[in-house]
Amino acid sequence: MLLYWKLVWLFLKRMPKAISLVLNLITIFLTIFLLVGCSNMSNESTFLVRYKFDKSSPFYSVIQKSFNQSNGTTQMSGLEKVSIASGYMGVCVTNIPKDYDKGVKSVCYPRKDLANNPLYSDLSIELFNAPSSDKKSTQKELPINLNILELAETTSRYVVHPYILMVTIILTILMFLMMVYSLVPALPFKYWMLRATLCLSAFLVLFWGIGAMWTHVGIHACSKLVPSASMGILKIHRGFKAGAMSWVSFSFLLAQLGILWFLYLKDRKNLSEEIDKINNTNNNQPVFKNATDFSDSSTLNYKV
Helix, strand or coil, X not given: CHHHHHHHHHHHHCHHHHHHHHHHHHHHHHHHHHHCCCCCHHHCCCCCEEEEECCCCCCHHHHHHHHCCEECCEECCCHHHCEEEECCCEEXXXXXXXXXXXXXXXXXXXXXXXXXXXXXXXCEEEEEEEEEECCCCCEEEEEEEEEHHHHHHXXXXXXXXXXXXXXXXXXXXHHXXXXXXXXXXXXXXXXXXXXXXXXXXXXXXXXXXXXXHHHHHHHHHHHHHHHHHCCCCEEEEECHHHHHHHHHHHHHHHHHHHHHHHHHHHHHHHHHHHHHHHXXXXXXXXXXXXXXXHHHHHHHHHHC
16 A cells, blocks of 8 residues: 555656656657648648639639540549648649549649649649730730649648758657656766756747747638639638647647746755755754864763
């Protein structure tokens, strides 16, 4: 029974450190799942922005007619129904017509170099021709195109970069290892490891705070700018799951920072109290100036 209560006390005493480790571990998994969003179809739901052709747009019938044709041996009819999700590491295309590519209804691509894909050129629609002139003052008609897949690629490649998230994952894993090291007894340099963990935790909160804000601004900027810039042709859905994962991971890092600094300040306070107790004990002891005083005092005490 006594051993049971000792184990309970040890667990309660170390609970803040255990909570900090759990928060760190959850943050690692959250950020990894956020990074691999749209890299394959199993992670397609973790998208930043989803693009679709708006059925309520007055141009939707024109878009249907532009896709109601064949490109060589490829039937493009029904491409106006595609849905394109943009993530950190890739772009996923769903609702592809079954007659387009041998029954393939969904596919994911890396976030770069999509221009070499046949679907990239097939999804480009010509809206109208704008007059232009060259140096010889020759009037020409310049086609104005809209490519929904190009917009998704631009979002993943230029608007929301994955590099801040990658560095955050690496540093979070490093901090987890440092915390485990500091919990193992009888290991050297634990004091310096604790200080390094505190500094790294503060840096991570600042660093991923910038990354989470960047993600938030990028998602909302696309949802506000693209529909207006496309004259209402495109409809944008924000990735609430990806946004929530970024902010939850940031809040966990912030909570972990608070726990680590609380434990550090608590240990410093306990150390200061112990030093004060030792100093008070030394001050309360009698001070003997020399050996004669000690012998006289001993003699008097003996006579009494």
